[in-house]
Structure formats: structure tokens, C-alpha cells
Amino acid sequence: METIPLILLILFGSALLSYVIGKINFVLKVGVALAGILVSGYYFLQLYGQAQSYTFRLLGFDIIWRINPLSWFFGMLIFGLGILVAIFSTSYMKNKERVDFYCFALCMTIASMFGIVVSGDLLSFFFFWEIMTWASFLMVIYYRYEAQAAGIKYFVMSMIGAYSMLIAILMVYAQLGTFSFDALASGWSDFSVSFQIALFVLFAIGFGVKAAVMPLHTWAPDAYGMSPAPFSALFSGVLSKMGIYGFALLMFVFGAGKLAGSVTTIHGVALPSYILAWFGALTALIATLIAVMQDDAKKLLAYSSVGQLGYIILGFSLNSSMGTTAALFHAVNHTIFKGMLFLSIGAVFYRTGTRKLSEMGGLISNMPYTFFVVLLGIITMAGIPPLSGFVGKWLIYEALLEKQMVLLAVVAFMASTAAFLYCYRLIFTIFLGQRPPRFDDVKEVPWTQRAPMLLLSLLTIYLGFYPYGLLNLIGQAESTVMGLVPMNLSQSILFNDLGHVSTIAVMNTVGTVFVIVFVLFNTLYKRSRKVGLKDIHTSGEVPGPEINLHYATDFYQPFSRSIRYVLERSADRLYGQFANNLEGFFDVLRYVYTGNAQTYALFVIMFLAMLLMFTNWLI
Amino acid sequence: MDTSFNLWILLMPFVGALVGLTYMGIGRRIIARVQHRYGPPIFQNIVDVLKLYSKKTAITHGVMFHLAPTLAITGTISTLMFLPILTGPHGIYLFSFKGDLILLMYIMVFGCLAMALGAGQSGNPNSAIGVSRGLSQMVGYEAPFVIAMVTLMVQFNTTSVHDIIKAQDSFVHWNMFQSPFAFIAALFAFLGFMGNKPFDVVIAPAEIASGPPSEFGGKYLALMQTNRGMFAFVKLVLYVDLFMGGAANFVSLLAKTFFFYLIPLFVGIVNPRFRTEQAITFFWKWPTVIGLLGFLMVIL
């Protein structure tokens, strides 16, 4: 049997199976789901470097499933994080209700995402896209009582995006008579300019919703926040990448990046792409500023996720190989560190039962592994060398500077700086500072949860040291699928025309210096005395356990005062108002149905009379 | 060449720390003279650090607290390693050929983050408040700084510090004259960088008990003070490299760095302290506008 349908079959099969036989016992359903994901992951690995395709006809449409380096690249993210999340879930979901449901939705989501990346035609792309939407919707509403509004918001916005994409897809179909990517790629340049722009906008809305580009992001914080923690990791780490994959397709495979015809170009980038770039950059900045103000750990990460995706979109819209490389590399990075962070937050939630930053504190001694993971996660997220986050950031800045896009570069830099704020808030308020007495006997999470997080941490260290393998992979995807000349690569240094960084040298320097200082410092001095958390300078006062010395509420209060212009405006509220007004309008409108038989009869007569008066309408 | 290279790698952290601490001592002296005082000896800060190193006990609040000074100084030394100290034929380049300006901008944060983490683990709310203020203020001064940096990078179409230095081959080509707006913006940012008054709300001793380092004592504080001196040196050298075309020998390096050291010092002497949001809005107003003017100059 062909590998691609086999993988899809295994995943969908295990989804159904785990739901059906999951009624029997816990081990079975989790086992089935895990086995399904692992086996399909194994088959997926076999696909590396292959160019398989599988075609059949459905409803008279040609359905193409194929694998190429680009889809393998995204498939790698799906299965990489998917497997880890599944492992994490085994203990996380223990003793929770409706695990069968969870396993079902998890497998469904992974399967549909894999379906998206292997789709070689727009129809199956849309088909899997919709499955992904509702499967992930099931996850958002997993916690029954709180999640309804978030779920509906997510679903409605996804639907708006999907339908906008559907219109674009069908417009393409109406023009070309086929759904295949290849036909679109070759036919794109024959479209008229306005048609191209219309397609670009419609597709961009469709992908933008999933990739949570501002102002289409409002679902993301709630949806990420509401879904179970392991799934949030998958949600932010991979599911949102499907939007990114869509943008990759749109810009490079379909050819919207070139935008043939007489479109104004700015800095060598077509105007729509340039506007998209601004959307990306502003998303990165504003989302980051909002993230700083969040008190819910998951919402913080969600907004941060929105911001980081803004970077990725910024990278894509530059329409250069450097920018694309940056975007794809950052996509991997984002998957890794958002995986780490969401899983860690999940682990903390698992033990403490809260996600409120202001309620936690001082968990470092209780959960040292988790702390370590979060530490590496925020270093990566902030883009501080020597971890892999820096490589992604570096590539993005170089790509921007290469195009001489100064303002965009400044916005991107600023967003990255502001990201330090929430990074610190995240790690400080959870792990550092004073521990509330009720968390005194919190334990570290079991190994099934620790292992996935630690694996991801190792990965980010490795990529910080040696990103060149991954860059090669990206280059391969660029040259074979995306029609770009990949950026020059050496095996020891990142470089382009503007500058260069040797990640190996950085890692070595930092490592060596740290080891030397550490050894000197610890051998020359005897061990320090360990004191309790409350043994701090409080002007001689001895604070009792009832006194809260943890500064976590309103952590960036001065900062919030200076960015109140941003915080006062909320797209979410705007949409909410719009939706309410719309419903109010509907409420008025529905009185067309008065409930009065005479009126209805009158309608019938009037209808008839109207038609009789304007008979030439019908001829 | 190779031995001297290795030698400088070993020596440079110490030189940096000594120079930085001495500048601080001189700074204290100058402040004293402005206030009609005699002032401490100019090596006072070195003495202070030595005293701290000689402390017999130290307390720790945990592993991050213990590691923070080490990590901070690691970050600073690493930054130093990627910075061209002296240029020209007898230059001290260390590893600066292996990294560029963007790396420098980011690796500088490494130490700060470590400090912030250590301060966080100390459990003192004042430390956390200080960090919160410091990070907020950083977002403030980062705006003009980034604008200036991007202006430079775009102006010379390079991100390499070496190329930027090379472009300033003579006195008139120094960036402080060549792109004055970027320079002014960067100078404002520098005020924030150095954390002198009026931007010292982070450590505000009378208010939040010196903020982040308030729980650090003894050997930890010693390392942190060393780090502070070294970090001041790093920042000064970076600015000299970027705006004064680097320095060919130690004398000119000292002269130029001292010039840069004096600016925030003098500003600090005559100004009271800004509140955090005042500082942020200050940085986002005029320095940013001036920086944007610099942009226009480059673009047009």
C-alpha cells in the first residue's frame, strides 16, 4: 500500500478506534492513540527524501496526495511535536474525564494536519483544513464549562477564514478547471492583476486566521488558553504552522510572492507582500505588548505565539530566500520553544492546578526540571544567544536589512526587546520569588511529562550550536518546491552579504567562559549558606507565612501605563460589539416573521402581485 | 600574533573590569567635586570590589541565585570576546570576526537576563520590582538604540562592526559627524544603558533598596560589581567602535571611552530621577523622533 494513504488511514483509524474501544479502559485508548501516532511517525520517516504521490478521483475532481521536501519539513514538525505531546498526554490526561474524546480529537488533528501538508490539490487541502478546524475545536471546548465562548469564537473565525479561502479556491477552480497546485502554480501568472490581488487577499485571510495575524488573532488567546495544556502546545506549535504552511504555499508555490504584472514594488517587494509584511511586523509588536500584560500563563504564551507567528509571516513576505529561510527556521524554533513552554505550563498546572501567574511563585526547588525547560524556552523565545532562537532572529534581521527595510527592522527589533518582558514575567512569577505556602509540597511531574520537555530542550541547544543541518533541509525545500535559490550555507558559520555569526564560536565561547568562571568561583570560595525564602531584607522585620512578599500582581504596571494607547484598543471587543450589533440587526429583521397569518397571506399575495407587475424579470 | 591573541583573550576581561571600575571611581570623584566634596580616591571602586571578594560568608537563596553572577559575567565576557577592542594593525580583535552587531546586541542581554533571574530567586520583592522597572525601561531606550543601530547598518549596508569601523577611516568620517541624528539617538539610549541618573529607577537605593542586587552580598556582589565595571567598558567600547571609528591604541581608546563615560555622568549629576513610565515616554518621544530623522537622512 502507498505510504501516504497508509499513514492517513492509520491516524484516522486510531482516532476512531481509540474513541470506540476507549470506553473500555484508560490504557487501551491512550495506547491505541499513541501507537497510531508512533507507527505513522515511523512510516513518515520512511518518506524522507522521497517524492511519492497518490492520486485518485473523487466527485470528478482529481485528488492528489504527494510528499515533497516542503511538506516533509512541516510533517516533521507535526510528528515531532505530535509524538511528544502524545507521550506527555499519557500521564497528563490520566484520571481526567473523557480521555477517549481527547485521544480522538488528538489523532484527528494530527491526521488532518498531515493531510494538509500532503495535499497536492486545493480540494483535499480545504477538506483536511476543515477537519483540522473542527477537530481542534473539539479540543478547545474540552473543558466544558468555561470554554464555550472561546470555542465558538475560534470556530466562527476559523470558518470565516476557511470560507474566504474557499472562495479563492473556487475562483481558481472556475478559472483553471482543476484544483491541483501545479496547475495553479503554472497558471497564476496568467491571471489578471486584480484577480491575483483578490486571490492573495482571500487566501491571506484564510491562512491569516489560522496563523493568527492581527487583526484576525482574537480567537487565539482564548482558544490556546482553554484547550488542555498538551494540546495547547500542539495548537500553538504545529496547528498554527498550518497557516504558515499556507502562506508558504501562497507566496512561493502558487506564486503570489511574484505577483506578476504591473504592481508597485517597494524595496523590491510587491505591494501586497509589503503590506503583509507590515501586518506581520505589527502583529509581532502589538501582540508582544499585550502578552506582557497577561496574568494567565497560557494567554501570555498565546499572545506571544501570535507575535512570533508575526515574525514568521514577516519573513515570508520579504519574498527572498533569506527571508524564507528565516521564516522556516523560526517556525521550527517556535514549534520547539512553544512546545517546551506550553508543556511546562501544563506540567505546572498539573501539579498546582492554576495558570494564574499571580497565584504561583517559587516553584523552582519543587520542579527543577520544569524550571530548566522554561529557562531554556524563554532564552530561545527571547532570541538570546547561544540557543537556537538567536539563529532565527538573526536570519530575520539580516533578511530585513538585506532588503533595506529599516522601519520594519526597527519594529521587529522592538518586538523582540519587548518579548524579554513577558519571558521574564513568565519564569519569575512561576518559578522564582516567594512560594505560597500551599505549594510547599508540590512535586516534580512524572518522567513521561519530563522526557518530552527535556528532549525539546536538548533540541534547542543542539540547533543553537549547529543549525546548519536544518538550514540545509530548508534550502532543499526552497530549491525544489518553492522556486527560490537557497541562501549560501557553510557548515560552520551563518553568513550573508551583510554579516556573519559563527554559532559554534558563540556556543564555545559562552560555554568555556561559563565553565571557567563557574569552576573558579566555586573552588575559591566555600559553599554559601542556604537560607530560606523569607530570609530577605525586610528592614529587620521577620515576615510570617501570611505575608505575601511575591511581587507578581500587575507585574509591569508602569509599563502598562506607558503603553495604554495600545491596551485600550482591542480588536476582540470590536468584533464582539460588531457581532452584537449584527445580532441586534438580525433580531429586528426576524420580525419579518410576524407570526400573524394575515401578514403571511399578504406576503403571498404581494409576491404574486410583484411578479405579475415585473414579468419581464422572469423571461 | 597567536600568543598575543591568546594573551589578550585572557587579559581583556581583567583590563575591561579595571578600566570600567576606575572610570566609576573617577565618576564618583567628579560627582564629589561638583558637590563641593573632596571625593573618594579614584580606585575606590576597585577597593570596594576587593573588599567584597574578601568577605568571608555569603548566603544563597537557591541555584539561580548562586549561578546568576557567574552567568552575568559569562555574558559580559562573551560580549567582550566578540567586540573589536583596538583596531588597526596592532588591533585586539579577539573573536570579533566571528560575530556581528546583531550578535552583540543580543548577547549583551544574556548577562542582564541572568542577573534578573538571580534577582528573581532572591525572593525580595524589591528585586522583582527593580527588574520589572529595568525591563520596562529597557523597552524604552531600546527604541532609539535600535533605530540608531539599524540606521548605521543600513547606511553602510553591513551588520559587521568591522566594516562600520572601516567606513570611519578619518576624523571627519566618524559616525558622530557623519550621521549625527543616529548618534544623538544612540546617546540618549546610552543614558538609559548606563543606568545613571535620571534613569536609575532600577536600582533606586532609597526607594527599593538597590533593587535587583539587594539580596546579593559578599562574593556574589563582588562578581556583580566586577561585571558592572566590565559591562560599562563593553558598552563604551561598542559606542567608540560605532561612532568614533574605534581606537588604534590604548591611549586613544581610553580617551574616547572616557569621553563617552563623561556624558551620562554629567547628565546624571544635574538631573533627578525619572519614574519608569516617564522614562519610557521620554525615550519614545524626542530620541525616537531624532532617530527617525536619521533614517530620513539615510533613506534620502
Place this chain on the structure above:
Amino acid sequence: MYFDPVLMIALPLFAAFLIPLLGRVSKEIPKYVPVVMIGFNLYESIMMLPHSMVKPIIVIIAAWKPPLGINLTIGALGNVLALIISLVGFVVAIYNVRFVQKEPTEKYHMLYMLMVAGATGMVLTGDLFNLFVFLEITSISSYALTAFIRDRNGAEAAFKYLLIGSLSSTFVLLGIALIYGTTGTLNMADIAEKIQHVDSKITIVALILLVTGFGVESEMFPLNGWAPDAYSQAPTAIGAAFGGIVVKAGVYALARLIYTIFNFQGVFFFILIMGVITLLIAEMSAIRQKQLKRMLAFSSIGQMGLVLIALGLATVRGVEGGLFQMFNHAMIKPLLFLSAGYLVYYSGSKDISDLDGMGRKKPLLSFFFAFGAFAIMGLPPLSGFWSKFIIISETIRGGFVVVAALALFGSVIEAVYYLRVVGRLYFKQPNESEKTKYVHASAILAMSVLALVVLFAGLFPDMVMSYLKPAATELVDKTAYIKAVLTAGL
């Protein structure tokens, strides 16, 4: 092997009138008569399918050859619709076995049989007047069934339905009279043949009268005022049957009218526009409903709007999509109504806000409702996706991008109100956690059948479409149909 198709109408009619007599013998027998009779219809329509796909089956009654005699013309379209009607009828009949507790049960069953028989007759007949007769049979039994729960609301709804229904019947009859007067024939194929030679000023009036008349049954805006009340006040099973049976027959008549009999091109665009308006207004009204069944009724109108859009496209593919949508709607809406009926029954209130936490108390019913909601929203891999996809695809191919966008906007609204209900079912804390009665096995069986069909059609849409394609072709290309009918006797 199939029997004489006349039996499909004759047997149920006969059985319907037999039921009251049988009811005298035993209370139990009338319950199973509809199951058996409609089961036979189902068998028959399945068996006829391979034959009618090839060419229409013409049943000549009493040796009067067309165009003179009354004859049944079972084309692919008629057969497919008969199949849909029998399938829904059969499932609802199974559901009825236990559901109908209210006296007089045998009258209920009789009326139900009449309704199904009438609808089946409508789609099978080849004679325009016959069509009217069957329409009357269907309508009158529907009026009666609407008022079956003899309360104020039911009576009011039935009265509204009756008023508008009789108006429409009048118009239909007028239209038919006009046509008969000008063409001198009542055989539809023959009319189609002859009407080209008639002055279009007269035929257009006939068309308008007929469109208005059948528009009432097919829930076209603004003729659908009866629908929300009738759906929600009739017994649940009847609400389900309205969507699956009566309306389908009405749409069939409308389609026959505009495609086969008349030859006006403008009417297609008119139907398209009316479809969009119907869809939008229905969805907008549905979102503000407080009662579950009213909401479903409006949703049903919205779905018919989508079907009208598809019919208005006048392309084979579009009509295919429309038929597929009709099929889906016929499967899903009963599923929703049947599960909703039980949900309403158990929660003891018709209001959506009283459904809180039924997902806990009645997991299977809630599952069926959610399944139906997901299917009708058009989520893959359920069948609603494909029909909607094809319709929108054809709309855009026809150049009506705005129409497509509006239709999709309607879908978004639809998603909102369905999800709100599903959300209430699953997320809200139940008010009190007493255990309620079982759901009858017959109801579960009925719903399972529907759900399986929906899932199957979603996974293998080609299987369904292969039968819909000849039907659509028959509708769009009328010459073959006319030829087949007119040459049948030769």
C-alpha cells in the same frame, strides 16, 4: 425485480384508509402499517433505481397512452426523490412506532401514511393535474398533522399553514387551468412540447401562479411564513417529515416547473436570488430563536434556500449539488428533529436555555444532535460538506461570487447558532441530575440509520452522486424526458 410502481401510491393510500378499521381490531397494528407500507416503497424505489437511471419508466394506467391518460413517469429524478421520501418516511415511521402516545394514534398513522403517499405521488406522477391532487393530499394531511397536538399553538400553526396552503393551492389550480386552457393537455411532457407555441404573455402568468403556489411548499421567501410555526408546533416526527418529505416534494414540483415545463431563462436567476434571500433571512432569524424546534425550522428554510440557489444555477453540476443538498437535508434534518424532540421531551421545555447539560444526561441523543449539527454545518468528512462545496463551487463558476459569499456568510451564522445549542448541551452544568427514562430503541434505531447514511455519504460521496447525476441531467436536459414520455406509448 420491482413491482408495478403504481403500487407505491396505491398501497399506501389504500392502507391509510384501512388503518382506522384495523385500529378497531387492535391498537398495535396501526403502528406497524406505515413501517411495512413505506418499507415496501423503499424497497420498490431502490429496486427501480437501476432501471430509471437508464431511461424513465412510464407507467400507463388503464391503457390510456400519454399524453392522453394519467400516467406515472418515473425518471431518475422522480425515483431519487421517491427514494429520499421513502427513506425518511420509513425512518420516521420506525420512530413513530413508540413516539406517538397521544390518542387517536391510528388517525395519526393514517394521516402520516396519506402524507407520504401524497408526496410520493407528487414526485412520481407525470401529470400536472395529478400533481395538484397529490399536493392537496399531502397538504391536507399536513394541516391535520400540524394540529395533531390539540392545543392552542398547534391549532394556530395549522390555521396559518392551512390559510397559506389553500392560497397556494388556489394559485396552483389557476396556473394549471391557464396551461390547460392554452395547451389543451395536462401531461407535463406534452405541455413542455406545446408550450413553446403559446404566447409567452399567458405562460408567464401561469408560471408566476405556479411558482407562487409551489414556492409555498418549497419554503421560498416570503412564502414560508407557515413553516416556523408548523415545524415547531407539529409533533416532532412530523416536523422531521416536513423537512424530509413535504418540502422535498414541493421543491421537486418547482424544479419540474421551471426546468421541464416552462422555458424561461430569467426565472433561474430569480430563483437564485430568492434562494439567497431565503437563506440569509432564515439564518438571521434562526440565530435569535429561543426555541429549539423553531430554530431548526428556520435552519431548514435556510437549507432550502441553498437548494434554491443550486436550482437557480441551471447547470448539471449545480443541480447535482442541489439534489445532494436535498438528500443531505432530508437525512440530517430528521436526525436533528428526532433527537431534538427527545431532548425537548426530556428537558420538559421547548426553550434552548433549558437544554443545559443534556450532554451528560442523554449522551447518545446529544451525540446525535451534535452529529447532525456538524453535518448540516458542512464539516468534512460528513456529507453536508460535499453538497455545500459543489453548490458554492458551481455558484462561483457561474460568476456569482457575491452570492457564494453571502451563502457562506449564512453558513457562518448557522455555525454560530448550532454551536450555541451544542455548547449548551455539553458545557452547561445540568440543573438537576435525576435519571430520566430511556430513549426508545426504535428511536435510536431511526437516528442511527440516518447518522450512518450521513457518514457513509460523506465518506463515499461518489456513490450518491452517481445516482444524482442522471437525475440532474434529466432535469437540465428536458428533451430526453419529453421524448421518453411521448414515445412511451408507441
Place this chain on the structure above:
Amino acid sequence: MKEDWGKEAGNIIARWARKHSLWVLAYGTGCGAIEIPPTMTSRYDAERFGITGMATPRQADVLLITGYLAVKTLKRVIRTYEQMQSPKYVMGFGSCTINGGMYWDSYNTIKRLDDYLPVDIFINGCMPRPEGVIDGFIELQKLIDSGQANGWKKYQDNLEWYRTNQKKVIKNWKMPDYNW
């Protein structure tokens, strides 16, 4: 003897550094606190001897007890002293710290600071003028230089005795243990 030499050199440097860098905890008690500002500022400029104020006990070397100590304050002072890092010094200001001074029969002040904390140097006067304070500092420097300013060691060695005394006056003793 080489190691001794190294150690000795280290000690000399350390003593020199400690002597020339005295960080004073700005902990004002009693009326003597008012003498500190003139000492530190332009008029008397204690900074020229390397004396500066520090905000927290963790960083400071010298604890100034500037006058009478109420029992309540004593508790805080002890706590603060224990939070300081060794070597650390205590300076008693004025007669109140020596024998109670004008508060000798007060019901809630302590009379002899020496009983509760190891005072390295007392400055006589009520209050001592800034000159006296600076003189005291210079004396302290001399003591440090000669290795005699080891009150912190005394406290460590005689902790039991100090604790007994402290607990005698402080009734609600709820303090963490001072463990080296």
C-alpha cells in the same frame, strides 16, 4: 611556608581593602541618625575614606546604632545584623548605647548595647558630632587593620550568651536561627 606567605599577602590585601571600603547600612535609629547626613555630605564628606551608605544589610559592612534602642527596634537590629555578611562591624553612637544615657531607667529601651550585639567601637557623646563620627570610623579602620575588629567572631563564638541576653528583653521571640 609558601602557602603561609600567600595567605598572609591575601590577608594584608583583604585587611587593606576592608579598611578602605566601609559600607554603612543606612539604618537610622534614635536621634543620632540626624548626624549621618552631614557626615556623608559635602561638609564632612565621609566618602573620602571610602565610607558610603548601602541600602541592604546583605551588602553592608558596618551597622550604625545611632542612639537609644527600643526593645522593638532591638529585635529588628538583631535581625539586620544577622543578615549582614562577615566580616561585619557594629558601631555604637553616643552614651545611650554605652550605658543607656538619658534613657537609663526607661522601661522599654536597652541600656548596654554590648550585651546584645558585639560592638566594635563606641563613639562617645550625646550626640557625637560628625567629626566624632569620622574619628570613630578612623578608629574602626585602625582596628580592622590590626585585626582587632572581630566582633562578628565574638558573636559567633558567644552566640548562646548573646541569645540569652536578647531573649531576656525580647519577649515574643520569633526569629529564625542564626546558623553559619
